[in-house]
Amino acid sequence: MLRFALLFLALLALPIKAATVSNLYQAQVVMPADGQNPDQAAREQGFKQVLVKVTGNPNIAQNSVVAQAIANSSNYVSQFGYGQDNGQKTLDLTFDQVQIKQLLTLAKANFWSAQRPNILVWMVDDNGNSRDILWDQSTNALVADTKQAANDRGLPVTFPVGDFNDVTAVHVSDLWGSFIDPITSASQRYNAGGLLLVKAHQQGADKVELTWQLYAQQPSTIAADTQPITGKASGTLVQASLDMMNQVTNQLAQKYAVELGGVASGSVNIEVENVNSTEDFFTLERMLNQMTTVSSANAVNIKGDKVIFRMNLSASDTEFKRELSHESRISADDSTNTNVTIMPNTDVSQDPNSLDVTATQSQPQTQPENYVAPDDMYIWHN
Numbered sequence: 001m002l003r004f005a006l007l008f009l010a011l012l013a014l015p016i017k018a019a020t021v022s023n024l025y026q027a028q029v030v031m032p033a034d035g036q037n038p039d040q041a042a043r044e045q046g047f048k049q050v051l052v053k054v055t056g057n058p059n060i061a062q063n064s065v066v067a068q069a070i071a072n073s074s075n076y077v078s079q080f081g082y083g084q085d086n087g088q089k090t091l092d093l094t095f096d097q098v099q100i101k102q103l104l105t106l107a108k109a110n111f112w113s114a115q116r117p118n119i120l121v122w123m124v125d126d127n128g129n130s131r132d133i134l135w136d137q138s139t140n141a142l143v144a145d146t147k148q149a150a151n152d153r154g155l156p157v158t159f160p161v162g163d164f165n166d167v168t169a170v171h172v173s174d175l176w177g178s179f180i181d182p183i184t185s186a187s188q189r190y191n192a193g194g195l196l197l198v199k200a201h202q203q204g205a206d207k208v209e210l211t212w213q214l215y216a217q218q219p220s221t222i223a224a225d226t227q228p229i230t231g232k233a234s235g236t237l238v239q240a241s242l243d244m245m246n247q248v249t250n251q252l253a254q255k256y257a258v259e260l261g262g263v264a265s266g267s268v269n270i271e272v273e274n275v276n277s278t279e280d281f282f283t284l285e286r287m288l289n290q291m292t293t294v295s296s297a298n299a300v301n302i303k304g305d306k307v308i309f310r311m312n313l314s315a316s317d318t319e320f321k322r323e324l325s326h327e328s329r330i331s332a333d334d335s336t337n338t339n340v341t342i343m344p345n346t347d348v349s350q351d352p353n354s355l356d357v358t359a360t361q362s363q364p365q366t367q368p369e370n371y372v373a374p375d376d377m378y379i380w381h382n
Contacts, residue, residue, distance in 0.1 A: 018115045018116060018117055018118065018193055019115075019116060019117075019118045019156035020114050020115055020116075021053075021114045021116055021154045021155075021156060022114070023151070023154070024050065024053050024054055024114055024154050025050055025054070025094055025095045025096075025097050025100065026050070026092075026093065026094050026095075027045075027046030027047070027049045027050050027092075027093045027095075028046075028083065028085065028090050028091070028092050028093070029042040029043075029045050029046045029049070029090060029091050029093070030042075030085060030088045030089070030090050031082075031088070031089045031090060031091055039091065040073075040074075042090075042091040043073045043074060043077065043080075043091065043093060044070050044071070044073050046073075046091065046093040046095075047069075047070050047073040047076060047093075047095060048060075048061050048070060049152070050093075050095050050100070051066060051070075051100070052153070053152075053153060053154035054100060054104070054111065054112060054154070055104065055109055055110045055111060055112060055253070055257065056110060056112040056153075056249060056250065056252070056253020056254075056256070056257045057109065057110055057253065057257075058246065058250065060109060063107050063109055065103070065106055065107035065109075066103065066104075066107050066109065069103050069107075075099070076095045076096055076099050076100060076103070077093055077094070077095055077096070078094050078095060078096040079093070079094040080092065080093050080094070101260070104260050104261070105260040105261045106261060107260075107261065108259065108260065108261030108262065109259075109260060109261070110253070110257035110258065110259055110260070111257060111258060111259075111260050111292055112154075112253055112256055112257040112258075113256075113290070113291075113292045115290065116154065116155060116156055116193075116252075116256065117156075117192075117193025117194045117216070117252065117256070118156045118157070118158055118190075118191075118192050118193050118194075119150075119155065119156065119157045119158070119192060119193065119194045119195070119196050119214075119248070119252075120157075120158050120159075120160065120187050120190050120192035120194070120195050120196070120219070121146060121157050121158065121159050121196045121198065122160065122170070122175050122183060122187075122195065122196070122197050122198070123142065123143070123146070123159070123197075123198040123199075123200060124172055124175045124176055124198070124199055124200065125140055125142060125200045125202065126176075126199065126200060126201050126202060127202040128202060131172045131176060132172070133160075133162070133170075133172055133175065134159065134200075135159060135160055135161060135162030135166070136158070136159035136160060136161050136162065137161075137162070138159075138162075141237050142200055142208070142237055142241060143159060145237050145238050145241035145242075146198075146241045146244070146245060147159075148241075149241045149242040149244070149245035149246070150245045150249070152242070152245075153245055153246065153249040154249075155245065155248070155249045155252065157196070158190060158192065160186075160190070165186075165189065166186060169182065169185060169186035170182050170183055170185075170186040175197060175199075176199060178197060178213060180215075180222060180224060180226070181224060183195065183197065183219075184219040184220070184222050187219040188219060188220065190219075192218065192219060193217075193218060193328075194214065194215055194216045194217060194218070194252070195214070195215040195219055195222070196212060196213070196214050196215075196248060197212065197213040197214075197215075197228070198210055198211070198212045198213075198244070199211045199212075203234075206236050206237055207234070207235065207236060208234065208235075208236075208237055208240050209232065209233075209234040209240070210232065210233045210234065210240050210241070210244045211230075211231075211232050212230065212231050212232070212233070212244055212247075212248065213228040213229070213230050214228055214229040214230075214231075214248055214251060214252075215228050215229075216229065216251065216252060216255055218328060229251050231244070231247045231248075233247065255326070256323075256326055258292050258293055258315060258319045258322065258323050259315065259316075259319055260292075260314075260315065262315055262316050262319065263316060264313050264314055264315055264316065265313045265315070265316050265317035265320070266312075266313065267310055267311060267312045267313065268310075268311050268313060268317055268320070268375050268376070269300070269308055269309070269310050269311070269372050269373065269374045269375050269376075270308070270309050270311060270374055270375065270376045270377070270378055271306055271307070271308045271374035271376070271377045271378070272284060272306065272307050272308075272309065272330065272377075272378045272379070272380050273305055273306045273333065273377070273378075273379055273380065274305055274379050274380045274381070274382065275305050275306065275307050275380050275382075276305050276382065277382070280380060280382045281299075281302075281307065283329075283382075284307070284329075284330070284380055285297060285299065285309075287327065287329065287330075288309060288311065291320070291323055291324070292314075292315070292323060293313055293314060293315040293316075293319050293320040293323050294311055294312070294313060294314065294320065295312040295313065295314045296311075296312045297309050297310070297311050297312075298310050298312075300372045301372055308372050308374050310372065321376075324378075328381070329380065329381050329382075330378050330379065330380055330381065331378060331379050331381065332376070332377070332378055332379075333377040333378055333379050
């Protein structure tokens with residue numbers, strides 16, 4: 001009973017630097033007005049939308065294995081119904097998660113889990129007369145269009161609320177000049193997994209140019225000399241927002257998505273130290289078992305604050321390490337300290353007043369019979 005109670009508390013303690021995207025396998029498609037089989041056309045379009053969200057790859061439909069599956073999209077539908085969107089009839093679809101992952105494994109395609117970095121968006125709108133920061137509740141259409149475009153790609157985004165703390169911590173000049181120090185300082189309260197800085201140049205008649213900078217890391221780790229990923233998008237408000245979020249999501253997918261269908265490395269043993277409580281243990285165990293590259297993670301040895309897990313992998317060891325490197329709560333232990341003390345070379349037989357230090361030297365510790373030697377070592381950051 002205690003184990004389950006502590007597990008429940010650990011789940012509540014998860015950080016919000018990463019958000020769980022809940023609509024990855026859902027799509028709403030406006031029914032085509034003509035055509036011989038509108039349901040099939042809408043279903044295939046919805047399936048493509050879901051595959052792009054799940055893989056992070058806008059060209060996933062060009063994969064030959066995936067293309068064949070799209071032609072038989074009904075096999076992957078777990079639920080469907082009809083709805084309305086602005087007076088237009090829609091087909092509302094939910095696709096089977098397990099079957100899609102099996103498909104992507106067969107296709108040797110990438111897979112991006114539902115745990116994704118929450119991106120904080122700082123946006124300044126220049127309408128030719130003034131420059132204004134766009135807050136979460138702003139009526140400027142760019143806010144709603146950006147949120148919708150991000151939602152279509154399965155990317156969680158947050159705009160600052162614009163309260164007293166925000167308006168006193170960062171100013172328009174800071175954002176327009178990309179002065180990163182005040183921006184990262186003001187961003188700390190949001191626990192974001194990345195920053196997106198956007199300068200919107202209004203060009204009249206519902207036209208805009210968006211110049212963006214992406215810092216694909218937590219604000220606390222961004223230094224003054226950190227170089228962001230940059231890009232531009234232009235067109236109508238809707239099109240520019242869509243193009244920008246497609247560009248941004250493509251960049252993040254390259255970092256976070258992992259390849260399925262490669263040669264699995266079998267198992268690997270990792271030792272994690274600084275696991276100081278039952279809550280730490282359950283949070284760590286759950287995190288490891290949720291990884292895309294992991295079939296199962298089982299604790300095989302616990303001693304003090306160190307836990308050794310046997311990781312049964314569903315992908316290569318390289319992909320496993322790459323995925324684990326994106327997790328802020330754990331880091332590789334690169335220390336080379338072997339805890340071996342080298343004693344001075346003293347000949348005690350020549351000095352009758354010398355102490356026999358050999359009796360005080362620490363002897364090698366014997367490991368328990370069930371000890372499993374780790375392949376890699378990590379440190380847990382609770």
